[in-house]
Amino acid sequence: MIPVNTSIVSGVALSEIDGEMKMLLMKRVKGGYWCHVAGSIEGQEKGWQAIVREFFEETQIAVSELYNAQFLEQFFEANVNVLQIIPVFAVLCPPNQPVILNKEHSDYRWVGLDEAKTLVPFPGQRHVYDHVWAHFVENAPSVHMKVNMR
Template sequence: MAEGYVMGLREKIGHVPMVIACASVIIYDEQRGILLQKRADNGTWCYHGGSVEPNERVEEAAKRELFEEVGLTADKMTLYTVASGPDQHFFYPNGDEVHIVDTVFICKDFSGEMVLEQAEVVDCRWFAFDELPDEISQATRGPILHFAQEMLAKKC
């Protein structure tokens, strides 16, 4: 979760439910699959992303989060989906409750060396489209599984 705007609000309002605008990116390679990161806070796998800061474009937020979390730079991204609704209702381990509206991009055009932000990410690895981990974060499960199914269907 972003340390800026949202955390500042949390200091004032505590754990009450919030609707949060997020931006994320699914990094993929047609041969290697999807690059997922393992969250430090709850040990689940997810794509890369986080809260949008005031006056920040969602594209820039997704790129910023990717770089902050795993050290990669996204170049060309394509809008994939906007995830919202009951599947995006999430409780952080610290008790913060959120209803996420997540603008999700896909990207196969990226560069850089992986450097994990240890406070947020404990592992990062490639998963084949048909060999995804069971422990996928609830808030990212739908888009990840749907994208993997689309990629598998393309191979047929």
């Protein structure tokens, strides 16, 4: 049997940087690879509450516009024999969003879709970015995907 873990959430931040839409990637200290924001749900948090907290902890971004990206990251973590299923959120930030990293990351970049896909090591990440770009940059997000953060 392969256990399923659904206790992690992830989010892709989008901001207009110097007039162009970009997504935020950060370089993890552990592993040294580029990624988007992700983290575990704590206590009785809802998924959306966890990603809002994780964004603030990892980047100091105070999330004000949050969307359910309608995408599940999924991958098999062979070394621990766990199937990870991770709901993805999109965070629409104001133009030229500042970022202050915590100790989990050594660097960050605001990048376009093509650059994002060349930086990340995992095929699943590239699928996430294609999906988010198509539904939040190339097209306006559906109001039905907006998360009520009250």
